[in-house]
Amino acid sequence: xxxxxxxxxxxxxxxxxxxxxxxxxxxxxxxxxxxxxxxxxxxxxxxxxxxxxxxxxxxxxxxxxxxxxxxxxxxxxxxxxxxxxxxxxxxxxxxxxxxxxxxxxxxxxxxxxxxxxxxxxxxxxxxxxxxxxxxxxxxxxxxxxxxxxxxxxxxxxxxx
Numbered sequence: 001x002x003x004x005x006x007x008x009x010x011x012x013x014x015x016x017x018x019x020x021x022x023x024x025x026x027x028x029x030x031x032x033x034x035x036x037x038x039x040x041x042x043x044x045x046x047x048x049x050x051x052x053x054x055x056x057x058x059x060x061x062x063x064x065x066x067x068x069x070x071x072x073x074x075x076x077x078x079x080x081x082x083x084x085x086x087x088x089x090x091x092x093x094x095x096x097x098x099x100x101x102x103x104x105x106x107x108x109x110x111x112x113x114x115x116x117x118x119x120x121x122x123x124x125x126x127x128x129x130x131x132x133x134x135x136x137x138x139x140x141x142x143x144x145x146x147x148x149x150x151x152x153x154x155x156x157x158x159x160x
Contacts, residue, residue, distance in 0.1 A: 003046035003057070007069070016043025016057050022067065024055075034072045039065055045087050049094040054111060056097055058085030064099045066111060078114045080107055086128045091136035096154065098139045100127030106141050108154060118157040123150070 003016040007024070012033055016022045022037035037055070045058035048069065055067040064085055066076035083103035090097055090111065097109045106121040121141065129142030132154060139154040151160045 003043050005046040005048045005055075007048050008050055008052040014046055014048055014055050016046045016059075018042045020059060020061075022046070022055065022057055024069075024072070034070075037067050037072045037074070039063065044084055045099075047088050047090050049090040049111070050092050051094040053094065054090065056088050056090055056111075058088040058099055058101075060084045062101070062103075064088060064097060064107075064109070066097070066114075076112070076114050078107075078109055080116065081105070083126070086126065087130040087142075089130045089132050089139075091132045091154070092134055093136055096132070096136065098130040098132060098154070100130040100141060102126035104143075106130055106139070106152075108139065108157075118155070121150075121152055121157055123148075 001015045001017050005014050014024050020039040020041050024033045039059045041059045041061035047056050055069050057065045062081040064078040081101040085101050087100035100106045104123045108117045125143045125145030128144045131140050141150045
């Protein structure tokens with residue numbers, strides 16, 4: 001298992017593994033809830049939206065995948081990165097995805113359409129962390145090689 005996330009109700013954990021499988025597990029008894037979700041490559045990042053409707057994964061196939069949390073069906077696949085997606089987050093209003101990759105960029109998308117909302121946010125090394133602020137107006141990024149943290153306006157891409 002390479003990535004985990006709690007569901008908003010705290011009753012389940014979602015786990016992604018090296019085989020590209022995503023499972024939702026009940027904390028109470030450890031049993032799988034629903035069917036296994038299958039990506040094409042190793043899962044590197046995982047998040048569950050605050051409204052509990054969406055599971056978002058990032059993988060080594062350079063994809064961000066949005067899954068329906070109830071049916072476990074793939075509803076959106078975003079393949080705009082050119083290297084492994086290491087970090088994903090969903091805004092608190094569950095409308096926007098941020099993804100970071102070893103290709104040194106952060107991309108911000110509309111969660112339901114997959115449309116990129118701002119130009120790529122370029123970094124000097126692979127981005128291994130992304131996180132929206134509680135109000136969704138900013139996104140923080142973390143890079144591995146240069147040990148840097150940056151904060152951007154999530155609507156304009158302006159570095160703050």
